[in-house]
Amino acid sequence: MTRLLSLEERGLLTPDRVRLAAGSAGRSVRTVQRWLQTARQEGRSTPRPRRRFVVTEELHARLALWGGNAAAVHRELAAQARADADRGKDGGVEVLSRTDADVSAGGDGGVGVPSLATLQRAVRRDLNAGQRAALKGGELSRRSHDVHLARPPKWRNACWEGDHKHLPIDVELDGELVRPWVTWFIDCARNAITGAAVTPHQPSRDAVLAALRIALSRDEPGGPYGPIGGLPELVRVDRGKEFLCATVTRALGALAVPVQDLPARRPELKGTVENLNHCVVDMFLVAQPGYLHAPTSTTRPRSRKSDPADVLPFTEFTERLLTWVSWWNTEHRVQPLGGRTPLEAWQDDPTPIEDVPPGLLWSFTLEDDGRTRVLTTKGVHWRGRYYVGPWMHGMDDTRVRVRFIPHHDHEIEVFDAATGTHLGSAHLANAATPAQRAALRRAKAAERRKMARALAASDRQRRQLGRYGAVTTPERPQPLAALTSAEAAQQLARTGERDLADRALPDLIPPREPPASWVRPIPLQPTTAPNTDSSPGPGGNSADPAPPRP
Numbered sequence: 001m002t003r004l005l006s007l008e009e010r011g012l013l014t015p016d017r018v019r020l021a022a023g024s025a026g027r028s029v030r031t032v033q034r035w036l037q038t039a040r041q042e043g044r045s046t047p048r049p050r051r052r053f054v055v056t057e058e059l060h061a062r063l064a065l066w067g068g069n070a071a072a073v074h075r076e077l078a079a080q081a082r083a084d085a086d087r088g089k090d091g092g093v094e095v096l097s098r099t100d101a102d103v104s105a106g107g108d109g110g111v112g113v114p115s116l117a118t119l120q121r122a123v124r125r126d127l128n129a130g131q132r133a134a135l136k137g138g139e140l141s142r143r144s145h146d147v148h149l150a151r152p153p154k155w156r157n158a159c160w161e162g163d164h165k166h167l168p169i170d171v172e173l174d175g176e177l178v179r180p181w182v183t184w185f186i187d188c189a190r191n192a193i194t195g196a197a198v199t200p201h202q203p204s205r206d207a208v209l210a211a212l213r214i215a216l217s218r219d220e221p222g223g224p225y226g227p228i229g230g231l232p233e234l235v236r237v238d239r240g241k242e243f244l245c246a247t248v249t250r251a252l253g254a255l256a257v258p259v260q261d262l263p264a265r266r267p268e269l270k271g272t273v274e275n276l277n278h279c280v281v282d283m284f285l286v287a288q289p290g291y292l293h294a295p296t297s298t299t300r301p302r303s304r305k306s307d308p309a310d311v312l313p314f315t316e317f318t319e320r321l322l323t324w325v326s327w328w329n330t331e332h333r334v335q336p337l338g339g340r341t342p343l344e345a346w347q348d349d350p351t352p353i354e355d356v357p358p359g360l361l362w363s364f365t366l367e368d369d370g371r372t373r374v375l376t377t378k379g380v381h382w383r384g385r386y387y388v389g390p391w392m393h394g395m396d397d398t399r400v401r402v403r404f405i406p407h408h409d410h411e412i413e414v415f416d417a418a419t420g421t422h423l424g425s426a427h428l429a430n431a432a433t434p435a436q437r438a439a440l441r442r443a444k445a446a447e448r449r450k451m452a453r454a455l456a457a458s459d460r461q462r463r464q465l466g467r468y469g470a471v472t473t474p475e476r477p478q479p480l481a482a483l484t485s486a487e488a489a490q491q492l493a494r495t496g497e498r499d500l501a502d503r504a505l506p507d508l509i510p511p512r513e514p515p516a517s518w519v520r521p522i523p524l525q526p527t528t529a530p531n532t533d534s535s536p537g538p539g540g541n542s543a544d545p546a547p548p549r550p
Contacts, residue, residue, distance in 0.1 A: 001045035055126040068135030148268045155351040159188045160232045161273035170290035171317045172308040183207045185215045188272045192228045192342035205406040224326035230353040239264040284324045366403035387426035
């Protein structure tokens with residue numbers, strides 16, 4: 001129509017051109033002529049817009065208040081419309097009646113309020129899937145509907161991604177059930193796992209440094225990682241405090257490897273390692289004993305109080321996990337890699353690999369306390385304890401530096417303070433025996449159970465005192481706990497929750513005598529009652545009057 005109007009303005013519109021346009025559009029000449037007449041009169045070349053009900057900003061805010069419940073919003077609008085009509089207003093809700101053309105006249109008891117079906121249809125039409133999900137689940141639910149672009153393919157060791165994963169499986173360690181964590185790095189270009197470390201508790205700096213040291217080193221060609229490794233050009237992590245701590249940043253910074261700090265709760269920005277976190281669950285953990293999300297024959301969730309004999313020991317689980325890592329690198333064929341395994345894609349890449357010298361690897365992936373110590377005949381004194389090694393014989397009076405793995409106090413690495421040469425490892429002298437450590441662990445566990453029982457008893461008493469009766473009308477509930485004054489006093493005495501004034505001991509330390517220069521108050525003399533007898537006393541005619549009050 002725009003083209004025909006342009007031809008008409010220049011006087012070039014002929015019946016043949018109208019007939020040609022009508023045949024191309026599949027319409028009759030009469031229809032095209034009617035469209036031209038409408039364009040001349042109304043100035044539009046598109047179909048007439050249909051008036052319909054739309055979702056305004058105020059209605060969007062009400063939907064957010066009710067968590068996306070359109071029925072609840074409709075009831076609120078109908079109630080408001082009836083209240084406005086009763087007060088003599090012009091009826092209807094102003095924000096809705098402006099754009100409402102598909103209105104049922106009081107369809108649900110409201111004047112000028114759209115029907116529930118109209119409201120639901122408008123919500124589906126005016127709000128996309130992400131906006132509707134945000135009404136119920138907030139920003140995290142909305143992000144699940146976002147579209148993400150894939151990063152351009154690069155070469156090996158161009159970028160690594162690192163992350164922690166809390167594995168949903170129970171393993172046995174020293175007779176107790178623990179849920180292990182895995183810390184690993186993966187090459188983004190070839191999808192190869194470069195290093196991993198497993199801990200039975202939440203990982204910290206030591207786990208990150210251990211996984212990083214294995215990822216950088218390629219000294220074990222027959223291990224689970226094969227020849228995969230080397231020095232990356234970039235390491236991409238999220239805002240994990242363990243990954244971005246000063247130790248890890250200093251270790252990578254000394255090797256001129258930048259760390260890219262990604263925003264928190266944005267897993268799509270490091271999709272390679274996030275995909276690995278999902279694959280280890282679906283491809284490995286689901287078939288292992290002790291898996292917490294395994295389907296059950298009952299409606300109850302899996303109990304955390306399972307028998308340690310029915311799960312894998314921590315050592316065996318770690319061995320199986322590293323075997324799966326080796327299978328991932330050497331046998332698992334990935335479609336984005338053209339059906340090749342990560343190891344095959346790694347070996348086919350001609351990009352040169354820069355290896356880290358072993359001396360630098362041990363120097364920069366360990367933490368240094370920054371002090372210089374003197375090697376004595378007792379060994380190296382560090383943190384109030386002595387560490388010894390067989391290489392220390394004949395090397396007393398040597399000035400050394402100590403490097404260590406965080407939380408690994410049983411072993412340290414000793415370096416020459418002048419040259420930085422690695423002298424050797426040193427172990428803790430007079431270390432506790434395994435039996436002593438087990439006895440201490442049992443004593444701590446017993447103390448923890450005792451404290452747990454005391455806290456549980458306190459919670460029961462608090463719940464009993466805090467129970468109230470149910471009410472069916474808007475009134476103050478009545479307390480249900482029946483307690484006598486003697487029972488209350490007994491419980492207060494047992495828990496020691498008495499007033500501080502009752503515990504005060506004023507006679508424990510008597511006060512000192514005040515100095516002689518202080519003005520002391522004059523003591524009041526007791527007054528005697530007047531003698532009503534008229535007879536004189538033995539010492540005079542009448543009773544002496546009382547002395548005046550000072």
